[in-house]
Amino acid sequence: MIEFKKMFLLMVGLMVVVVSAEEIAVPMLWQNTAAGKFQVSAMGFQCDADRVVFAVKLNGLEEMLKKPRFMLGLYSNTDGDLATGRTFEGGQTGWDLQVSVNMALGSLNAMQWDDRKNLGLGLYLDDYLVETVGEVIYVVIRREPLERFVFADVISLRVLITAEGMEPIRPDNLLDTTRPLGVIEPKLNFVRYGSIRPRQLMRPEAVLIPRQDGLQVWNTYGERYRLDAPMPPVVATAPALVLAAARGEAEAVHFAVTAEAPLASLKVIPGDLRGPGGSLLSGNLFTVSYLGFVRNIREESFCDILWPEFRPQKSRHHFVQVEVTVSTDAAPGVYRGELSLMVNGAAAAPIPLELEVFAFTMPDRPFFKTAYCLKGSFISNHYGRLSGADHKKEYAAQQELAKKYRFSPRLMRGGAKKSWDAATKTLSMDWTSFDEQTAIYFERDKFTVFQDSAFQLGSHGTPYKHFAKFLQNDLKIGDELFSAFFPQLIKLTYEHYRDLGILDKTLFIIWDEPYNTVYDDINTACRLAKQAVPEVQLGVFIDHAAKELTANIDVWLSSYATLASLRFSPETKDKRAWCYNGIGMSDMNTPASHLRQYYWLADKYAIEGYLYSEINAYTKPYVGKDPEVFYNTYANHVWMYPDTVGNPRPSLRMTLTRDGLDDYDYMALYRQASGQANLPEEFQGAFPVLNPDGTIDFTVKTNRELQDVRYRLAKMIEQAF
Template identity: 20%
Template structure:
């Protein structure tokens, strides 16, 4: 897992409460921003209605905007999801509140069915200890549970609704119109929803590679699942959430691994080998026999169904003291290790999974670990020369020649150094975790809504091919909660485990760190009254990641359509279109300087979409 070795920075920042408060005085939290949104005409004297971009985190106390509008507005491509927020602010308490969407009617009788317009409830989690100086102790919006039953709304308090639209493949381009119907005891309203569908389709599989940690056992624990059939059913619902957010887990086959046995070789099988190697292979079980059947089936199923684009490959025995009974450095050790690696590599080549595999065997090495790490990479290069070797570390001269895929923290990425390594054939991902804190974009609940979306624009800006986050369903840690599991709805902090943490000790990593999905509300305390077969509750940050990956895809498609247009473009057209491939400074000038307002992102995305549409029509 990607846990930063110098976690003391996090603790230091978190414990300096006075300094954090002072920083918040100097830089007001984004939660209190009020210069956005539009009041809707469909509101009543008793219930104000307004709407905002999905990129804002709406506080419960945010006043109704003065600027007015007539409808919610969403733009998206075919096979894309996009959301807007409809904010309900009653001036008296409401009971029995429900919300539902109508079908969206489009050009020439075309329709987006109501089932493609989800209405989710924005739930707040109370931040008690801010992640950094950008946070504040207050309720922050994050979980997006579905409506299970009518709810009550408090007077003079915002209740945002997350209106998530999906335009299926083949949806005719144009403007679609429908309504969101709101009802409560003594109240009813219909709010117009307008959607523009562009004339191009996003691919099922994301171009930007992703690698996110996930713990299936935690899901089974919280959902109260013991039956393997139930476990499989629910796990697929989590994989569907990964698919719908265009994110890939480290491993899509939890609990299913190839089985390995070892055997000797016959003299005929050793023909042409060095005499000593032939003797060792005939006298010792140094040749692996691998049963791939169950693993192959599950890999093919999950990649075909959920469109994943990478997987973490384990190679046992790296830098081990002995292997198949032979000590490190011996010929028997090397024969067995290399035979296993070769068998794995060639099987992946035959099944078409070689390019998706990466070996991530060591995490964030300290300087003192570098010799061991390089020894491991030398082993791997001999055994699996065609498989990607990844390391969560910044480029260091002592590590060059080891990994061919570098994955530094965003705060440690140096573009000039990366460009030199690219010339040598190396590639780059990058990651965030409990650090860096402000002024970098992060994964925290109490950070600006734009953070994770902007991260993908930065990813494009610097020619980075993938993103990594160490966990996605960190709902509890055994150190902070040794006796009973944490309820992530009630305690939004992600607490440290390892690094000398003692049972019962609470040392903060950051609010929401490693937690992009929540268990169903009924399973929040991991003690449901019965097995819960519902899927996960998404989060605003999970949605922003998806939007960022889709923005990245827009840029990929723009580059491709410009190239395909070839000589049909004038020099002036080509020059203008190529400027759209550059990330404007208004979105991200560098990893520390980026927009906290989603408007610049949305404007640039619209420009790109219109050009893609235009070029495809030529």
């Protein structure tokens, strides 16, 4: 393994050396020679069959790059027609394309405007490049994802530049590509889209189960295939489909039935499995799901949605998931049986199936904390106006689905009822409803964590109003009223949670994505809280490691780019850290193992948990080129799919995410059983590498390889127990 890693690094080094660069001269189409510091002095634009390039020359760019929250917005009427594109209350802008760039991360997102509707373009990391050269910002986007845009000879370009502590910069000009004023200098030295590290794509491969009837049955290991995918290379054959699980674990095997043409019908029927000493695992313990294809905004199709019944589709590959939840009293050992097949209404040869049950039991609550939020407000996006009963039915079903996949839904129903005696300035709290919900949330449902918003004082640059309403007074952090109220709130809440034994299962968030204008308020509130309860741990959602807050903020919820800066800084390396909205759920082109390896990454870098603002963000129905297919236009936040009310359908990504949680449990169980702090050396190569710039190098290339790693780890757990 060590020699392999050395060879890999050498290959990467050689790749960096041989990558050739292309110098691109972008025409300058607007210029302001009188521009002062922090003003735009020139703009350029170029469009050809391969790419679109925007260039913005900003005086003082080097100093700007040091400012927190340096953001660049590009708004363009690309077709020159004011009647198309974005409208708003004040009138018509004609903006067809909007690009939002986070300069600190070198990342962007783009959208197309149609009246007041916007469509995200779903750009991948290797679809764009954000580069700075001298005082020029270059934004390069591959032409393919912009194929719906018309670029006229004359376009408009509005640039919006913002950063903390300064007024926005908003130049707005017409750019005539037929009248260049020269060339933007320095020129763009274009190497490649995205990072110098190439984006790792799914590697198609098949492990074939030999048959004689003309069908091809092959283990897919949960990789995500497109609708028009060819038959992948056969890398091995196996006598049976094989899966392995601990007692109390849900585990799935994924396979495809490939025919010469799309099937009209397919049915997979699990039979009973016989194990050690003639023990029986009933076929009724298995659940069969048939994978349906979804499309993204770019018309790329992937298998993701899990249907309970087969639905004909246009692919000759028919993907199936067979899942079993092993009982906690199952005898360890190998169980053998078969899956019966009905193809186009006729019986076909069965598929041999093997299940190995390991001699240890999974915990009933995951070791790793998740806060994958379910929000009822998104339900109406798909279903429209529902009755209260139907809305409740759908939301309850989503909660049950999250629980099945071992996800904690972040928010808990019901809170303490607060009362304030203005005369004595005394706070009292009734915990009756909260305690009832806590018992359900933690004891019955075995969730791992919840976010307590009782301490949350504001968002961005604005304090919340509910505290002021409750106190019947203006809320001014640090004044006499606040200083009397807030420490009592902290103390009463902390002591009650301590008595319930849930302090380690609670996230106390004090602010959401704060601007620097409220840093003083945050620090004041934190000091008051810690004077009342020195042990209290306060968290903040934030997109950068703000040094002004490091003395008082204990829990940082951010992207891996920010978490890397925390982990690689001596001053903050031991801070509690959560990743927020960024564990690979939006990119279905990457290996299935990536979704699991994020949990290996968390183990390696002491990331305490993962939080998503929502995973059920049903969007309004979108009709693209294929009206028969569901369009998932917001995949990072749509993990489950609407069907009929009360029957949300899970996704393959949810299965892979649960596998990642189970991987984390395996690592924790090994440490418990062996008494060793680290996994043996042979497993170290399976851990991804977090680089100081926030990029991640995934070391395992396929889910088949990762399954093999986990199997070997399970055998070591058995030996340790």
